Amino acid sequence: MLLNTISLFVVTNTTLSGSQNLVPVVNRLDTVVISVSAVIIGILWIPIAISFFSSDENRRYEAKPRLKNAIIGTLIYVLALSGVLYAVFN
Numbered sequence: 001m002l003l004n005t006i007s008l009f010v011v012t013n014t015t016l017s018g019s020q021n022l023v024p025v026v027n028r029l030d031t032v033v034i035s036v037s038a039v040i041i042g043i044l045w046i047p048i049a050i051s052f053f054s055s056d057e058n059r060r061y062e063a064k065p066r067l068k069n070a071i072i073g074t075l076i077y078v079l080a081l082s083g084v085l086y087a088v089f090n
Contacts, residue, residue, distance in 0.1 A: 026089055030085060030089060033081070033085065034081075034085075037077070037078075037081055041074055041077065041078075044070070045070060045074075048063060048066050048067055048070050051063035051066065052064075052067055
Protein backbone atom coordinates (compact mmCIF):
# COMPACT_ATOMS: atom_id res chain seq x y z
CA MET A 1 0.00 0.00 0.00
CA LEU A 2 2.72 2.45 0.95
CA LEU A 3 4.77 1.50 -2.10
CA ASN A 4 1.80 2.15 -4.42
CA THR A 5 1.25 5.55 -2.83
CA ILE A 6 4.93 6.49 -3.22
CA SER A 7 5.05 5.35 -6.84
CA LEU A 8 1.83 7.27 -7.62
CA PHE A 9 3.32 10.38 -6.00
CA VAL A 10 6.54 10.07 -8.02
CA VAL A 11 4.69 9.49 -11.32
CA THR A 12 2.31 12.40 -10.67
CA ASN A 13 5.12 14.82 -9.77
CA THR A 14 7.23 13.73 -12.73
CA THR A 15 4.34 14.26 -15.12
CA LEU A 16 3.54 17.69 -13.72
CA SER A 17 7.13 18.90 -13.77
CA GLY A 18 7.58 17.59 -17.32
CA SER A 19 4.51 19.44 -18.57
CA GLN A 20 5.56 22.58 -16.70
CA ASN A 21 8.89 22.53 -18.52
CA LEU A 22 7.09 22.08 -21.83
CA VAL A 23 4.81 25.12 -21.45
CA PRO A 24 7.49 27.79 -22.13
CA VAL A 25 8.71 25.84 -25.17
CA VAL A 26 5.18 25.61 -26.59
CA ASN A 27 4.55 29.32 -25.95
CA ARG A 28 7.81 30.25 -27.67
CA LEU A 29 7.03 28.00 -30.64
CA ASP A 30 3.58 29.56 -30.90
CA THR A 31 5.12 33.05 -30.94
CA VAL A 32 7.70 32.09 -33.58
CA VAL A 33 5.07 30.54 -35.88
CA ILE A 34 2.83 33.61 -35.63
CA SER A 35 5.77 35.97 -36.24
CA VAL A 36 6.97 34.08 -39.31
CA SER A 37 3.42 34.02 -40.66
CA ALA A 38 3.08 37.76 -40.19
CA VAL A 39 6.32 38.36 -42.10
CA ILE A 40 5.21 36.07 -44.95
CA ILE A 41 1.84 37.81 -45.24
CA GLY A 42 3.52 41.22 -45.17
CA ILE A 43 5.95 40.28 -47.94
CA LEU A 44 3.15 38.90 -50.11
CA TRP A 45 1.14 42.12 -49.73
CA ILE A 46 3.96 44.45 -50.85
CA PRO A 47 3.52 44.03 -54.66
CA ILE A 48 -0.24 44.45 -54.36
CA ALA A 49 0.15 47.64 -52.35
CA ILE A 50 2.69 49.04 -54.82
CA SER A 51 0.35 48.33 -57.74
CA PHE A 52 -2.71 49.67 -55.93
CA PHE A 53 -1.06 52.98 -54.98
CA SER A 54 0.59 53.45 -58.36
CA SER A 55 -0.05 56.58 -60.42
CA ASP A 56 -0.63 54.45 -63.54
CA GLU A 57 -4.37 53.89 -63.96
CA ASN A 58 -3.96 50.51 -65.70
CA ARG A 59 -1.88 49.11 -62.85
CA ARG A 60 -4.47 50.31 -60.34
CA TYR A 61 -7.26 48.70 -62.33
CA GLU A 62 -5.36 45.40 -62.50
CA ALA A 63 -4.60 45.56 -58.79
CA LYS A 64 -8.26 45.57 -57.69
CA PRO A 65 -8.94 41.87 -58.44
CA ARG A 66 -5.54 40.97 -56.99
CA LEU A 67 -6.45 42.93 -53.87
CA LYS A 68 -9.70 40.99 -53.49
CA ASN A 69 -7.88 37.68 -54.00
CA ALA A 70 -5.20 38.69 -51.50
CA ILE A 71 -7.80 39.52 -48.86
CA ILE A 72 -9.53 36.17 -49.37
CA GLY A 73 -6.20 34.32 -49.37
CA THR A 74 -5.03 36.06 -46.21
CA LEU A 75 -8.29 35.25 -44.46
CA ILE A 76 -8.04 31.58 -45.46
CA TYR A 77 -4.39 31.45 -44.37
CA VAL A 78 -5.09 33.01 -40.98
CA LEU A 79 -8.05 30.73 -40.32
CA ALA A 80 -6.09 27.64 -41.35
CA LEU A 81 -3.06 28.62 -39.28
CA SER A 82 -5.14 29.39 -36.21
CA GLY A 83 -6.95 26.07 -36.60
CA VAL A 84 -3.67 24.18 -36.83
CA LEU A 85 -2.20 26.01 -33.85
CA TYR A 86 -5.33 25.32 -31.82
CA ALA A 87 -5.30 21.64 -32.78
CA VAL A 88 -1.58 21.18 -32.05
CA PHE A 89 -1.21 23.17 -28.85
CA ASN A 90 -4.55 22.42 -27.21
